[in-house]
Amino acid sequence: MLLAILIFATALAVIASERVNRTKVALVGAMLVVLTQTIDQEHAIEAIDWETIGLLAGMMLIVRVTEPTGVYTFLAIRAGQLARGRPFAVVMSLALATAVLSAFLDNLTTVLLMVPITFLLADALDIDPIPLILIEIIASNIGGTATLIGDPPNILIAGATGLSFSEFVVNLAPIAIVAFVVVTGMLYLFFRKRLRIAPEARERVLELDARRSIEDAAELKRTLPVLVLTIFVFFIHSPLGIEPATVALAGATIMLLLTRQTVEEALRGIEWPTLFFFVGLFVMVGALEETGAIKEVADAIGEVTNGDRTAELLGITWVSAIGSGVVDNIPFTATMIPVVDQLQGADGGDDAYWWALSLGACFGGNLTLIAAAANVAAAGMAERAGRPIGFMTFLKVGVPATIVSMVLATGYIALRYL
Numbered sequence: 205m206l207l208a209i210l211i212f213a214t215a216l217a218v219i220a221s222e223r224v225n226r227t228k229v230a231l232v233g234a235m236l237v238v239l240t241q242t243i244d245q246e247h248a249i250e251a252i253d254w255e256t257i258g259l260l261a262g263m264m265l266i267v268r269v270t271e272p273t274g275v276y277t278f279l280a281i282r283a284g285q286l287a288r289g290r291p292f293a294v295v296m297s298l299a300l301a302t303a304v305l306s307a308f309l310d311n312l313t314t315v316l317l318m319v320p321i322t323f324l325l326a327d328a329l330d331i332d333p334i335p336l337i338l339i340e341i342i343a344s345n346i347g348g349t350a351t352l353i354g355d356p357p358n359i360l361i362a363g364a365t366g367l368s369f370s371e372f373v374v375n376l377a378p379i380a381i382v383a384f385v386v387v388t389g390m391l392y393l394f395f396r397k398r399l400r401i402a403p404e405a406r407e408r409v410l411e412l413d414a415r416r417s418i419e420d421a422a423e424l425k426r427t428l429p430v431l432v433l434t435i436f437v438f439f440i441h442s443p444l445g446i447e448p449a450t451v452a453l454a455g456a457t458i459m460l461l462l463t464r465q466t467v468e469e470a471l472r473g474i475e476w477p478t479l480f481f482f483v484g485l486f487v488m489v490g491a492l493e494e495t496g497a498i499k500e501v502a503d504a505i506g507e508v509t510n511g512d513r514t515a516e517l518l519g520i521t522w523v524s525a526i527g528s529g530v531v532d533n534i535p536f537t538a539t540m541i542p543v544v545d546q547l548q549g550a551d552g553g554d555d556a557y558w559w560a561l562s563l564g565a566c567f568g569g570n571l572t573l574i575a576a577a578a579n580v581a582a583a584g585m586a587e588r589a590g591r592p593i594g595f596m597t598f599l600k601v602g603v604p605a606t607i608v609s610m611v612l613a614t615g616y617i618a619l620r621y622l
Contacts, residue, residue, distance in 0.1 A: 351376075379613055
């Protein structure tokens with residue numbers, strides 16, 4: 205256990221220093237936990253979340269195949285024109301679209317769709333895209349909190365408890381909406397000096413003919429229906445019994461059959477460093493799970509709270525937020541589920557415990573760059589575009605956003621469940 209913690213903590217520190225590429229650090233860490241038998245090879249492979257890897261790869265292929273058509277440039281220009289080139293309107297429209305889509309698709313898929321549009325819009329308005337990307341990441345994790353399918357921790361909780369879609373919406377959507385408004389407004393004020401749009405840039409965007417940005421109409425006619433169908437199936441994948449990764453990979457496969465691009469050209473669009481970073485991270489976290497390090501933290505809640513319901517609910521919320529921020533909210537939630545089930549007591553009828561876990565894990569996904577899959581994916585796309593988001597850069601935004609949203613969540617739990 206100590207070795208697993210040491211390797212993970214060292215990797216986290218090196219990633220935070222930003223002196224070594226984070227993918228290299230994650231792969232070295234994964235190699236060390238396997239070679240030292242901290243986790244055996246079979247469990248290391250099982251620790252990798254292939255659902256996340258498949259979803260990422262599929263959506264990256266879809267974006268790559270459709271990008272040369274000019275459809276994302278078209279959407280970016282139209283977004284800028286609808287916002288009339290006003291900074292606040294641009295921020296709120298992008299953040300709101302991200303939050304709503306995250307609630308009904310999932311935050312990872314939404315980020316993969318929104319980031320290319322945001323880079324093109326920022327380029328058209330001649331502003332720094334990084335503040336917009338950071339605001340979208342935060343909005344995606346908050347928006348994903350509102351529904352059963354929006355964020356992986358909620359999917360895990362629903363699978364373990366049988367709680368319905370409507371129960372998630374009724375209990376989590378109100379605080380997600382409040383947190384979105386407060387945090388997005390705060391981030392706009394924080395970044396407003398970097399989001400000033402020159403009058404000439406605003407006029408230039410308003411005068412653009414968005415339709416002229418379509419560079420390959422024939423290719424667009426072949427691929428756009430597949431993109432639209434893929435997004436539609438994301439909305440109904442749960443009733444169909446199909447996993448999001450299957451939807452993304454199926455859509456990507458159909459596009460490869462229809463596009464004029466070669467397979468080699470399409471595959472060059474995959475963010476391989478991001479995928480391998482996830483592989484390394486999952487293996488290191490798997491070692492923490494295998495050795496019981498995460499469970500030790502979770503079990504400590506029960507000992508400290510000593511059966512007091514108020515202390516347990518607030519303890520679950522804050523420990524989940526911090527733990528998810530350090531480790532990654534998917535494995536931390538999976539580890540916390542049996543602990544929360546035990547804390548509920550024999551009757552197991554107090555659903556407030558599950559809402560506390562969800563709020564902590566989902567809002568905690570904004571704490572660090574590695575806390576949620578959406579964060580890492582967005583950072584990978586930004587790095588590929590030549591505008592990397594550093595660990596410390598994200599931390600300066602993620603920490604205050606998480607603290608504010610968690611304070612709101614604490615007040616919400618106190619008012620509604622205590």
